[in-house]
Amino acid sequence: MWTYLIRRAIQSVFVLFIVMSVCFCAMRLMPGNMWTLSIGMTEEQIQYANEQKHLFGLDLPIYQQYFRWVNDLLRGNFGLDYYHTPISSYIWGYFWNSFYLLGTSFLIALLIAIPWGIYNSKRQDGLSDKLGLILSLVGYSIPVFVLGHWLQEIFAFKLFWFPPSSMHAPNKKGDWVDLIYHMVLPVATVTIGLIAYYMKMVRTSMIEVLPSEFLSLARAKGASERRVTYRHALRVAVVPVITIIMLDLPTLISGAAVVENVFNWGGIGSLAVFSAQSRNYPVLLMIILIISAFVVVANFLADLLYTIVDPRVKIHRKSVLRR
Structure with a gap:
């Protein structure tokens, strides 16, 4: 019985890992973001958008973004949303x-x-x-x-x-x-x-x-x-x-x-x-x-x-x- 429980637990963790990885890649590869959606194309606004992308690491290769995200997640850090608010401060409510x-x-x-x-x-x-x-x-x-x-x-x-x-x-x-x-x-x-x-x-x-x-x-x-x-x-x-x-x-x-x-x-x-x-x-x-x-x-x-x-x-x- 315990062997079966351990096997099912490992399968569950593996499934969750696959879902997590696929969803992360899909989100990162999705075109556009909230800044390009809401901001015009003036010089100052383009500069602000680039600063925000750099702040959130969106200008890094996708594999680096993924490892940073997983590392934060394992430490219980859900990160910031795009309004610079900690996600864990409100998502559980x-x-x-x-x-x-x-x-x-x-x-x-x-x-x-x-x-x-x-x-x-x-x-x-x-x-x-x-x-x-x-x-x-x-x-x-x-x-x-x-x-x-x-x-x-x-x-x-x-x-x-x-x-x-x-x-x-x-x-x-x-x-x-x-x-x-x-x-x-x-x-x-x-x-x-x-x-x-x-x-x-x-x-x-x-x-x-x-x-x-x-x-x-x-x-x-x-x-x-x-x-x-x-x-x-x-x-x-x-x-x-x-x-x-x-x-x-x-x-x-x-x-x-x-x-x-x-x-x-x-x-x-x-x-x-x-x-x-x-x-x-x-x-x-x-x-x-x-x-x-x-x-x-x-x-x-x-x-x-x-x-x-x-x-x-x-x-x-x-x-x-x-x-």
Whole structure:
């Protein structure tokens, strides 16, 4: 088991290194920068642009830029953005804002989608199952920016139940109750699509597992139907669901970036859009690195979770390692 863990950890680090290197080269080879974008061609402005390029090392060969960047990164130095502000002084605040939004949406979606998917799998073609399939198709088909504007129009501008945007009222920064109040609409926007998607996945996976012989054996041994469903069937059915969820993490994060811009939520997605528009490439590069590290670590933890929820995975890996 430990051999497998070490091997997976090395693979994760290697993947992260490849992503980091490719993104760095892509950023550095991209034409233009924020100075050539916003500055005219007067003599003084050209001189200022050249000074800024020299200050940030953009006039060095790309391999020297890369080694300098990696050296700073290994020491925990994220460097300066093109406005001469330390990136580490603000990027983590944006990251945690996105984490609150995505984490809350993800948790609510799982708490609703898993029981609903299990219920519908055991009552195929029933009213709840038909209604669930229709809602999942509608919920997953509507783009998040359209859904977000609909919720804003109905619950913020017409009913006045919730604020239309921002994270806090102007005089209530740091108030958790006010933060939760402002989270309702963006969380609902993300959650609706996730519930539709996850419910359908759980339902499909459970339908495939329920006729299995090992469940009939468990019933023959006297196990209750509740135990058969949640103790045995769900542990097997959840494995492909975890795989798909982990593979969809980048899509989920990109969708959250759209929601953040709709609701003016100060998350990592809105920061990435602003950095791309202003060509503030050091910030954009660190955002890509943080998201990539998050996805790699999440997939690594999911891979470990397989051995807990499904003993067959552990047995298969032991046999592979012996070979």
